Amino acid sequence: ESLSAILAPRSGFTSFSFRTYRWLHSMVYAINEINGNPNLLPNVTLGYSLYDSCDVIPRGIEGVMWLVSGQDEVVPNYRCNTKAPLAAVIGDGASSVSIPMAILLGIYRYPQISYFATAPALSNKHEFPSFFRTIPTDMVQGIGLAQLVNYFGWSWVGILTDDDDYGQGIAAVFMKEAQASGICVEFLERVPILYSEERTRHIVEVIKASTVNAIAVFSWEAYLYPVIKEIDRQNITGKIWIGSESWSSSPVLSKNQIFKMLTGSIGFAIHRGDIPGFKEYLLSIHPFKSANDIYVKLFWEEAFNCKWTTSIGGLEAENGQKLCNGKEQLAKLDNIFLDVTNLRMTYNTYNAIYAVAHALHDLNSCIPGKGPFKDICVSYTVHWQILHYMKNVHFKTQAGEDIYFDENGDPPALYDIVNWQPTPNGDIQYVKVGSFDSSAPTGKKLILNEDTIIWPGGRKEAPHSVCSISCLPGWRKATRRGQPLCCFDCIACSEGEISNQTDSTECLPCPDDQWPNDRRDTCIPKMVxxxxxxxxxxxxxxxxxxxxxxxxxxxxxxxxWYRHTPIVKANNRQLSYVLLGALTLCPLCSFIFIGKPSLASCILRQTTFGIIFALSVSCVLAKTVMVIIAFKASKPGSNLRKWVGSRLPNAVACLGTLIQAGICTVWLGYAPPFPQNNMNSQVGKIILECNEGSSLAFWCMMGYMGVLAIISFMMAFLARKLPDSFNEAKFITFSMLVFVSVWLSFIPAYLSTRGKYMVAVEIFAILSSSAGLLACIFFPKCYIILLKPDRNTRDFLMGKGDPANKKN
Structure with a gap:
């Protein structure tokens, strides 16, 4: 019993295609191997029929009908040749021809296996129920190429695509995956299927004017050739060409020394496989041995540039063309037909034949009563039942690779990643530098050996193709209005924010207790x-x-020590003692302000300072009142004699102090001060400070102290010219002038500073005002006690010891 299959070669060239002819012989070689294998399809002989579609859809449909009918005259719905049942159709190469073929074969449920049709639409089992292929779909390739571009960080790319289903389909998948990975497309240009000089020049001008360095090309070599030629003519270099499997292993483009600008290209190629013994088989092909091969004489003429005598009536061809005699030796040829080092579509064709054979073998191994169709086994003539076994075929090649089809009729997607590198003779060779396996676990799908890649210009490092240079950590991306997301400006992170990744879209705020470092790429603890x-x-x-x-x-x-002397007794000795004691405590208040703030120190700081200073100023006010009353009481008939003495000054001092104490008590009871960590006042610092609790209470305390000082100043100023040789009112006036000046200057300085310097300003004001009171009021008395003891007498203080008075 014999079975037949069809190979529909893809011959998209006007001349004889050695490459396509090799695909044909890979089918013949596989069938011969299977027929000679006792373990695969024993007692069954596979046969084949050949039909060349020439990449023309009507011819492809005609070939399908011819095979289905079994005779030259097409009879729809009838199989006239019953001696050689049709098991499967191998082909076509082009997706455009395979699709109408698959529609027809799907109606009759004949299995169809393509070795080169990659259109994603063919994975639709509702439309193409009997279609299979040994080459991955373009959808997987589009995803893989986008991942390859993303791997090298090329975020700014251009796209050239054929103006057909192949180019548009793979471009759509690529762009969708690229967009998901943050890759932007500057231009998308369609390569014309029918040559157009105007369109070709437009494409080249777009490439020339673009800023991209990486260009993905999804085009057949025949359509791409004019564009590449024009690019080379205009000497556009330095671009990285990313190829789909349709041209990345193209001999037409690589075996041409003028296209040096393609050196460094990288792309996907159909997985390369080895076919043991195939080279020897090809060398055995000869017109005298292969009489049934209708193409062998045409191949021989093209290979050796000769003509058979039957072609020219026994005479030599014109222009001296030699005759073919059959003595020519294939081993001396140097063309792609004998090159078995990069078997790709050839390997796919070989595997397609074996897939059919294994499906038939599974059918042949059916055990009666255990078959899939109502417990019966079927014969080879029931082709729609053969389809069942095709869907479940699973075998290993001689190299150990798994061959099977998924629910869509697609094989495991495995691509070689090739890099175009120069050869010593000036050509370009495509060297495998990695692989893409869609069935591998995430993170291991794309495998690259970067050390073996040679980029344009002979560089070993991958070039860049970006619209904008990456933003370093510490910066964020700001998209330019009206431009793609890949075009952006880099803006430094604001104060208090960081970005710790390259190309961050936003800056992240640091925690309250941390602050960015100088590069603003990490948060560091704030300085306390x-x-x-x-x-x-x-x-x-x-x-x-x-x-x-x-x-x-x-x-x-x-x-x-000099308490009994007149100058000490003058103007209430006890009040002077209290004032000196208060002035002793005033500077010591500074120690409460220094050191790490605590709850106790915060409560005591302002209240202690306020009460002690209120006592000091109240004593000064009491002294001023005493001076005025003493002078007024000395006049005859004055009613103020009864107020002369220590009771009124003491009462004034106590009352002034008690009012301040009352203000502080209300303050502590309503909103007492407390320690806080101020993280916002100064950049990069945590200020440990005392929160006043109530700003109103604080300024009431300060304001009351100022009122006391102003009243003292005014009264002392009015009494400064009272007739007395030692009029203390003059010194009180100066002391209050100094006091008020210090605290008036303190207010703006206090409000304009932060942190420890604000505390230092207040301490300085305390020390300055204390020293001013002390110097203006007591230094003149000390001067008399220590240096002018002759003036420390009652007569002098009363004006009797004044030389000027004696002259009068």
Whole structure:
């Protein structure tokens, strides 16, 4: 019993195609192998019929009808040749021809296996139920090529595609996958199927004006050739050409020394396989041995550039063309027919024959009662039942590769990744540098050996093809208006934000206790700041506070020692003691402001300072009141004599202090100060400070102290010219002038500073005002006590010891 199959070669060239002729012989070789294999289809002989579709759809349909009918005259719905049942059709090569063929064969349920048709539409089992192929679909190739582009970081690409189903289909899949990976397309140009000089020049001008360095090309070599030729003529170099399987292993483009600009191209190629013994078989082909081969004489004429005598009536051809004599030796030929180092479509054709054979073998191995069709086994004449076994075929090649078809009739998608590299003779060779296997686990689908890749210009590092240079960490991308997402500007992250990845679309804020480093690519802990006892500023302020507090202590000791002298007794000695004690405590308040803020220190800071200073200013006010009353009471008939003494000044001092104490008590009871970590006032710092709790209470305290000082100043100013040789009102006036000036300048300085310097400003104001009060009020008295003791008499203080008075 014999079976027949058809090979529909793809011959898209006007001259004889050695490459396509090799595909044909791979089918013949496979059938001969199977017929000689006792373990595969024993007692069954496979035969074949040949039909050349010439890549023409009507011829392809005609060939299908011819095979289905079994005779030259087409009889639809009838199989006239019953001696050699049709098992399967191998072909066609082109998708455009395979699709109408598949529609017809699907009606009759004849299995059809293509070795080169890659159109995604053929995976639709509803439309093409009997179609299979040994080459992956373009959809997988489009996805894989997009991943290849993404692998090298080419985010800015151009696309050239055929103006047919093949080019449009793969381009659509590529663009969808590329867009999902963040790849942008600057241009998409369609290569004309029918040559157009105007269209070709337009495409080249677009390429020349573009900024992309990587161009993906989904085109057949025959259509692409004029475009590549024009690109070479205009000397456009430096581009990276990314090829689909339709041309990435093309001998037409690579075996041509003028296309040096294609060196460095990279792309997908149909998986290469080895066919043991195939080279020897090809060398055995001879017109005298292969009488049934209708193409062998035409092949011989093309290969050896000769003519058989039957072609020219026994005479030599014109222009001296030699005659073929059959003594020519194939082994001396150097053409693609004998090149078995890169068997791709040839290998697919070989596997297609074996797929049919294994399906028939499974059918032949059916055990009666255990078959898939109502427990009966079928004969080879029932072709639609053969289709069942085709769907479930699964075998290993001699190289150990798995061959099977999925639910769509597609094989496992396995591509070689090839790189076009120069050869010593000036041609270009495509070298395998990796692979793409869609059935591999995620992350292992694309495998590349980058060290073996040679890029344009002989470089070893992959070139760049981007619209905008990547934004480094610390920067973010800002898309340019009206341009693709791949075209952007880099903007530095704002204060308090970082980006720790390349090409970040946004900056991330740091946590409150952290701050960006100088490069703004990582968050680092903020520097903690407070006025410490250990730092130079804190040490200086501590020393100043101690020294200034020693002065009133010393003066107090001096006053106690000279307590019986008139100058000490003058203007309420006890009030002077209290004032000196308060001025001793004022500088020491600074120590509460220095150091890490705590709840206790925050509560005591302003309240202690406010009460002590209120006591000091109240004492000064009491002294001023005492001076005025003493002068007014000395006039005859004055009613103020009863207020002369220590009761009124003491009452003024106590009342002034108690009011301030009351303000502080309300403050602490309503909204007391508390320590806080201020993370927003200064860049990159955490300021440990005291929150005043109530700003209103704080400024009420400061305002009350200012009111006391202003009242004292005004009263002392009015009493500065009272007749007395030692009029204390003049010194109080100066002291209050200094005091008010210090605290008026303190307010803007305090409000304009932050952190430890704000605390230092307040400490400086405390020390300055304390020193001003001390110097203006007590230094003149100390001067008299220590350096002018002759003036420390009652007569002098009353004006009797004044030389000017004696002259009068």
């Amino acid at each position: 700041e407070f006025l410490s006892f250990d730092e130079p500023l804190g040490i200086v302020l501590c020393i100043m506070s101690m020294l200034i507090s020693l002065v009133p202590k010393s003066i107090l000791g001096l006053f106690i």
